[in-house]
Amino acid sequence: MTVEELSKKTWNDFETVLGANGGARGCWCMHWRLSIAEWTEGKGEGNKKAMSRLAQRKPVPGVIVYDDGAPVAWCSLGPRSAFPRLERSPLLSSVDDEPVCALACVFVHKKHRGSGLLPGILEAVCAYAASEGYSTAEGYPVEPPEGKRAGSDTAMTGIASAFLKAGFSEVARPRKDRPIMRRQLT
Template sequence: MNTRSGQAASGSLAVKELSKKTWSDFEAVLGKNGGARGCWCMHWRLSIAEWTEGKGEGNKRAMSRLAQRKPVPGVVVYESNTPVAWCSLGPRSEFPRLERSPLLANIDDEPVCAITCIYVQRKHRGSGLLPAILEAVCEYAASAGYTTAEGYPIEPREGKRAGADTAMTGIASAFLAAGFSEVARPRDDRPIMRRKLSPAG
């Protein structure tokens, strides 16, 4: 990890913090719609009324402002210098809607790096990249000083696929493959998963 430039590499994937320099790559990953329905990854950061009012350009401007401050709102993931995914992460306190969620309520007082969204660029979906993306993101989180990563994936019911809106938090099998363990299950299809992070270097 190069903490000065906010970069990390894990295998064939590299991670860079969202900033003015990487904003165009973030746009390339999320596409013209800003992910699902004009979200621009503000779902967990705003109330539903604020999110709906800002849908599209308003949410995009809000994320652009976040990209200019610390802690960074997330990272862009690259494969061979091509942006392939976006991951929203940070302290749980940075995600007010997550904090208020009765389903995903905080299970204890342990400080965690909350991984709230993993958005894979459309043409790279179904390629099996999710575990490697999570590995690279955890490497970055460790370098940023976090000791525990926490995710809120969906575990699709048998015979069903997760829809775009529910899959944004990731798929449970990918978290397991990346070394996460289940620590709670508030609903049969929604585990809360954690992974201890090794200090960088």
């Protein structure tokens, strides 16, 4: 798997991964970047335009993950401070003062969900984060009950079992179904 930064050049691949709805409910991966009022007001086209503006800046707001050249996933990443709503979240509050690369969203294209690609996607994203100078990656996956699948609007942060397979360890569990996981990068 390979990754490419979100840019004008890769925008069509981003749209392919997120689909016509922009991920779950018109999000366009702005959920953690805006207040709930701002996110709701921009739902759909407004959020899409906001992400398009971010895609033209440095640092990039995330990466597209490719499997054999085909776009299969999107990962929104950066320092926790790039995600104000994550910073304010009582559920996912900062564990400590260690600077981390927050993997705020790991959205897999619908035709690839449940295919076992997520650990490889996380590996590729971690390699990218390490190349950008991060020493620690932090994720906020869900852990659905045994035998159940998470919906795309709750699984947008990833699935805990895939994070474990990709070398992450649990560092906190603020709720039964919501671990905070980290991986040291080389």
